Amino acid sequence: MAHFSHQQIFHFINNRLLALMKRGMIPWHFDTPLPASGIPEHAVTGEMFSGINILLLWQATRDNMLPSNRWLTGDELRAVGGRLIDSARPTTIVRFRPTLSLMKVANVAQCEGLPAAYLGPDIKPWRAELPLLEQMLSMAEVPIVFREDMTSEPACYLPGPDRIEIPPVTQFDTDVGFYQALLPLLVASSGHEHRLNIPDDVVWELVKELATAFLLARCRLSGFRSSLSFMPALTSRLRQDESVLFRAGMLASRVQRYLLRDPRSLAVERWQELAAFLTGQYFDQSFADTSLVCESEVIGHLKAGNSPGQAISALAELYRWPRRSTLTRALLTLAHDVLALAEVCPTALTVYRRQTERQLSLPDDAMTPLSAPTLSAVEPVPDAANDDPDDDGDDPADNVVELPSAATSGSGRNPYRSQFVALFKRISPYENRWQVFSDFVHMAAISLYNSIFKNEELEADYMRRVKRYSKEDASRLAELMGILTMGLEYEVCDFLGSIFMELELSSSRIGQYFTPYSVSYMMGKIQMVPMAEALRSGEREYVTVSDPACGGGAMIIGMYQAMRDEGLNPQTQMFAHCVDLDPVAAMMTYVQLSLLGLPAVVVIGNSLSQEFSRHLVTPMYHLGLWRYKLARDEGIRHDVVPTAPAKGEAA
Numbered sequence: 001m002a003h004f005s006h007q008q009i010f011h012f013i014n015n016r017l018l019a020l021m022k023r024g025m026i027p028w029h030f031d032t033p034l035p036a037s038g039i040p041e042h043a044v045t046g047e048m049f050s051g052i053n054i055l056l057l058w059q060a061t062r063d064n065m066l067p068s069n070r071w072l073t074g075d076e077l078r079a080v081g082g083r084l085i086d087s088a089r090p091t092t093i094v095r096f097r098p099t100l101s102l103m104k105v106a107n108v109a110q111c112e113g114l115p116a117a118y119l120g121p122d123i124k125p126w127r128a129e130l131p132l133l134e135q136m137l138s139m140a141e142v143p144i145v146f147r148e149d150m151t152s153e154p155a156c157y158l159p160g161p162d163r164i165e166i167p168p169v170t171q172f173d174t175d176v177g178f179y180q181a182l183l184p185l186l187v188a189s190s191g192h193e194h195r196l197n198i199p200d201d202v203v204w205e206l207v208k209e210l211a212t213a214f215l216l217a218r219c220r221l222s223g224f225r226s227s228l229s230f231m232p233a234l235t236s237r238l239r240q241d242e243s244v245l246f247r248a249g250m251l252a253s254r255v256q257r258y259l260l261r262d263p264r265s266l267a268v269e270r271w272q273e274l275a276a277f278l279t280g281q282y283f284d285q286s287f288a289d290t291s292l293v294c295e296s297e298v299i300g301h302l303k304a305g306n307s308p309g310q311a312i313s314a315l316a317e318l319y320r321w322p323r324r325s326t327l328t329r330a331l332l333t334l335a336h337d338v339l340a341l342a343e344v345c346p347t348a349l350t351v352y353r354r355q356t357e358r359q360l361s362l363p364d365d366a367m368t369p370l371s372a373p374t375l376s377a378v379e380p381v382p383d384a385a386n387d388d389p390d391d392d393g394d395d396p397a398d399n400v401v402e403l404p405s406a407a408t409s410g411s412g413r414n415p416y417r418s419q420f421v422a423l424f425k426r427i428s429p430y431e432n433r434w435q436v437f438s439d440f441v442h443m444a445a446i447s448l449y450n451s452i453f454k455n456e457e458l459e460a461d462y463m464r465r466v467k468r469y470s471k472e473d474a475s476r477l478a479e480l481m482g483i484l485t486m487g488l489e490y491e492v493c494d495f496l497g498s499i500f501m502e503l504e505l506s507s508s509r510i511g512q513y514f515t516p517y518s519v520s521y522m523m524g525k526i527q528m529v530p531m532a533e534a535l536r537s538g539e540r541e542y543v544t545v546s547d548p549a550c551g552g553g554a555m556i557i558g559m560y561q562a563m564r565d566e567g568l569n570p571q572t573q574m575f576a577h578c579v580d581l582d583p584v585a586a587m588m589t590y591v592q593l594s595l596l597g598l599p600a601v602v603v604i605g606n607s608l609s610q611e612f613s614r615h616l617v618t619p620m621y622h623l624g625l626w627r628y629k630l631a632r633d634e635g636i637r638h639d640v641v642p643t644a645p646a647k648g649e650a651a
Contacts, residue, residue: 009102129220187211416486428473501514544575598620
């Protein structure tokens with residue numbers, strides 16, 4: 001198609017949709033939906049269209065009475081040997097990547113000669129998908145108050161107290177009626193500052209309309225109508241800014257994705273948050289030192305129906321953790337899980353308000369409010385408790401409480417992990433997640449390297465990568481660097497490597513699996529014993545370590561923490577040599593070792609074939625004059641080559 005400016009595209013699409021509205025045809029309103037009026041799909045990939053393209057394709061479906069919701073481009077049609085029926089006309093929609101432009105698509109019902117795979121399955125009868133609706137309700141993070149006394153009042157969302165008030169399901173004629181009333185309220189609550197933080201203005205009114213329509217179509221519910229009282233103000237706004245419909249469509253699809261997000265990821269994250277709270281609140285332990293940081297283990301607990309309190313109780317029994325308040329090993333109960341939920345995520349609690357025939361009159365002091373104690377309100381248990389003999393007479397040195405990491409690490413799960421992941425998911429959400437992560441670690445590494453050395457080739461690579469992002473996303477990438485720094489300041493850990501695995505960005509093709517940091521730290525503790533003796537005796541001025549498949553640097557970081565636990569200074573008494581085949585993994589290692597102040601050389605290449613493409617030295621390597629130290633000692637001495645069990649820390 002011919003090239004059009006952004007303003008011409010806005011003007012063309014606005015006029016097309018506003019002309020329909022002037023005729024009383026609202027593109028997102030359905031009285032009796034066609035069988036194909038669900039969310040339009042791409043016939044080749046199966047992905048759903050989003051934003052303003054949904055409205056354009058819905059209108060084409062109704063105008064042409066099309067029986068399918070699957071579409072493909074002209075190039076794709078020709079590639080599979082199909083052709084457009086002579087009487088059919090393709091539909092013009094908007095392409096957003098790599099630049100804003102127009103493109104034409106055809107419905108599979110307008111084509112002939114298509115392979116059966118592109119036609120898709122038969123369209124299901126228009127029937128509500130109750131499991132999807134129930135999932136959406138269970139994932140809601142807004143408090144929902146079910147009120148039996150709402151006989152004359154409509155269900156509503158109250159933004160001030162941030163809650164939904166709605167009659168219980170039993171007061172609706174059908175379950176479908178209940179969800180038709182609830183869905184617009186969930187959409188309204190999603191814009192709250194603690195969720196998607198969308199400003200409340202005339203554009204937000206349109207966003208709520210579109211998002212509700214998209215969700216109703218996705219869940220195959222019909223009958224959506226609204227007063228459209230905001231339309232005069234919206235029309236006035238459109239005269240000033242013709243991009244409003246585009247932005248509203250993008251925000252509406254964002255709301256749709258938020259309310260239909262994968263429940264498994266949220267369930268694991270919420271379970272870990274509760275477990276971290278219970279670990280630090282009642283046992284004064286570091287959640288990061290437990291095996292519960294592994295997503296696979298949490299999934300196993302969820303499948304078995306184990307609550308966070310039950311899992312923490314099992315660990316407390318296994319490692320003989322004393323309770324902070326009683327110095328006993330009393331187990332946690334279901335009440336502790338509820339209190340943890342109230343403290344960590346109070347919006348997840350659902351309230352059911354019932355009418356009562358009479359009000360009980362109680363004195364003011366008859367009831368004491370029940371609340372979970374805050375961390376600041378609990379006095380820490382003195383470390384001297386570990387000097388007391390155990391009930392079974394075992395050596396108290398075996399007690400996990402005495403691990404140095406329990407004293408130096410932050411209590412509970414590192415709070416900066418969730419901040420990092422949440423902000424990362426907001427950066428250029430339409431881009432491939434691996435590519436965004438790769439760009440971040442490369443740009444972070446280049447920033448650190450060029451703070452000491454000025455490499456024009458790396459600087460050009462930085463500028464090439466940052467050009468892919470908007471000004472806002474570039475600012476968010478810089479903010480990620482700050483969160484990473486604070487996360488490593490909070491506790492020594494493989495911050496980037498653990499997030500890389502959590503986001504499932506690793507490559508199964510090359511067997512990429514990063515060793516859990518708890519394992520790396522344990523191996524570092526074992527290896528550090530003879531090395532610490534050599535350093536203290538003066539036999540060695542420093543030690544060198546090498547990891548030929550370093551991944552995110554977990555093995556080296558584990559050695560770093562183990563040396564600190566021995567009261568030694570890894571910034572002056574340890575040198576690391578790291579190699580990885582994957583540039584992204586090598587850059588992760590470089591960034592983390594640089595922020596920890598460790599002198600190191602990080603190499604991108606193959607340790608087996610000895611083919612290397614780039615060497616990067618950390619700032620501390622340069623500032624500590626390690627080049628001359630190593631040359632003085634006639635080359636690098638490798639005192640230990642850390643390797644992980646099984647697959648190891650492959651890149």
